[in-house]
Amino acid sequence: MILDGKKTSEKRLSLLSEKIGESGLYPRLATVLVGQDPASQLYVRMKHQACERVGIGSIGIELEAVATTQDVLDAVHRLNADSMISGILVQLPLPSQIDTHAVINAVDPAKDVDGFHPMNLGRLFSGSPLFSPCTPLGVMTLLSEYGIDPTGKNVVVIGRSIEVGRPMAALMTNANATVTITHSKTVDLSSITRKADILVAAVGRAHFVTEDMVGEGAVVIDVGTNYGEDGKLCGDVDFAAVEPIAQAITPVPGGVGPMTIATLMENTYRAEYLRSCGSLV
Ligand SMILES: NC(=O)C1=CN([C@@H]2O[C@H](COP(=O)(O)OP(=O)(O)OC[C@H]3O[C@@H](n4cnc5c(N)ncnc54)[C@H](OP(=O)(O)O)[C@@H]3O)[C@@H](O)[C@H]2O)C=CC1
Numbered sequence: 001m002i003l004d005g006k007k008t009s010e011k012r013l014s015l016l017s018e019k020i021g022e023s024g025l026y027p028r029l030a031t032v033l034v035g036q037d038p039a040s041q042l043y044v045r046m047k048h049q050a051c052e053r054v055g056i057g058s059i060g061i062e063l064e065a066v067a068t069t070q071d072v073l074d075a076v077h078r079l080n081a082d083s084m085i086s087g088i089l090v091q092l093p094l095p096s097q098i099d100t101h102a103v104i105n106a107v108d109p110a111k112d113v114d115g116f117h118p119m120n121l122g123r124l125f126s127g128s129p130l131f132s133p134c135t136p137l138g139v140m141t142l143l144s145e146y147g148i149d150p151t152g153k154n155v156v157v158i159g160r161s162i163e164v165g166r167p168m169a170a171l172m173t174n175a176n177a178t179v180t181i182t183h184s185k186t187v188d189l190s191s192i193t194r195k196a197d198i199l200v201a202a203v204g205r206a207h208f209v210t211e212d213m214v215g216e217g218a219v220v221i222d223v224g225t226n227y228g229e230d231g232k233l234c235g236d237v238d239f240a241a242v243e244p245i246a247q248a249i250t251p252v253p254g255g256v257g258p259m260t261i262a263t264l265m266e267n268t269y270r271a272e273y274l275r276s277c278g279s280l281v
Pocket residue numbers: 135158159160161162163164165182183184185186189202203204205223224225226256257258260
């Protein structure tokens with residue numbers, strides 16, 4: 001079975017659009033883009049388009065590639081103080097001269113729709129999340145839409161980044177899975193991945209997950225977005241080889257990527273909703 005992230009995200013965006021319309025609220029997302037990396041520009045554009053589709057206002061702050069940490073912090077502080085803004089997203093990766101941790105830490109946790117602020121990660125890890133990172137939360141939503149319950153399942157996550165691997169493991173733990181996180185220092189990776197009922201690949205290497213690494217009937221989630229030499233987008237999983245033995249698998253494109261964007265929209269609405277109830281100050 002193919003887990004269709006494109007279709008599922010369309011469904012979620014339509015529902016969200018109705019919900020926003022009925023709420024009388026007008027959420028607004030601010031994106032901060034530093035430099036002119038074409039992939040980052042594309043992603044930011046996609047986020048603005050999704051905003052427009054669901055009735056979220058959006059503004060884009062663009063800074064030069066030579067911007068300093070202080071320049072980015074100034075932009076973030078202005079957005080924190082701006083009562084018109086519900087959510088803030090600083091597009092990653094930032095140029096190497098910028099202190100990414102300082103920037104993430106500067107975002108008001110109540111506007112942190114990416115869920116990368118230590119307070120939000122701490123809440124996620126303690127089992128009472130406020131905002132969870134969009135990519136792993138989008139994976140949870142996709143599984144739930146297909147009726148796949150992680151309870152009691154062996155989940156193996158390849159990758160331990162703050163953006164994907166670690167929060168993925170935390171969300172799965174909160175959903176009662178038994179979780180193993182693996183990374184580049186893991187010994188005998190395939191013996192571990194073969195035991196997974198649900199395998200999540202967030203490595204950043206094309207065709208990294210081959211059929212010998214996957215057990216019969218596993219659910220395979222491919223987070224990778226790699227651009228091949230031909231310029232085409234492909235995931236971390238060798239789809240053609242793994243699909244026949246998997247119970248369910250996400251394609252790239254059309255899998256986790258669109259779910260990330262839909263989840264960002266849901267988090268932004270949530271930020272505005274919580275603010276309107278006075279749940280967050
Ligand atoms: N679809 C979407 O919405 C999104 C997709 N992505 C994509 O997901 C992928 C992962 O992203 P991200 O987590 O940010 O990437 P990072 O580069 O931050 O993390 C990659 C992880 O993979 C691990 N790794 C690298 N090589 C191996 C190996 N040989 N064996 C086992 N583990 C290995 C690294 O281990 P170590 O820690 O030891 O270095 C690291 O933990 C990328 O392709 C990215 O583009 C990311 C965000 C959103």
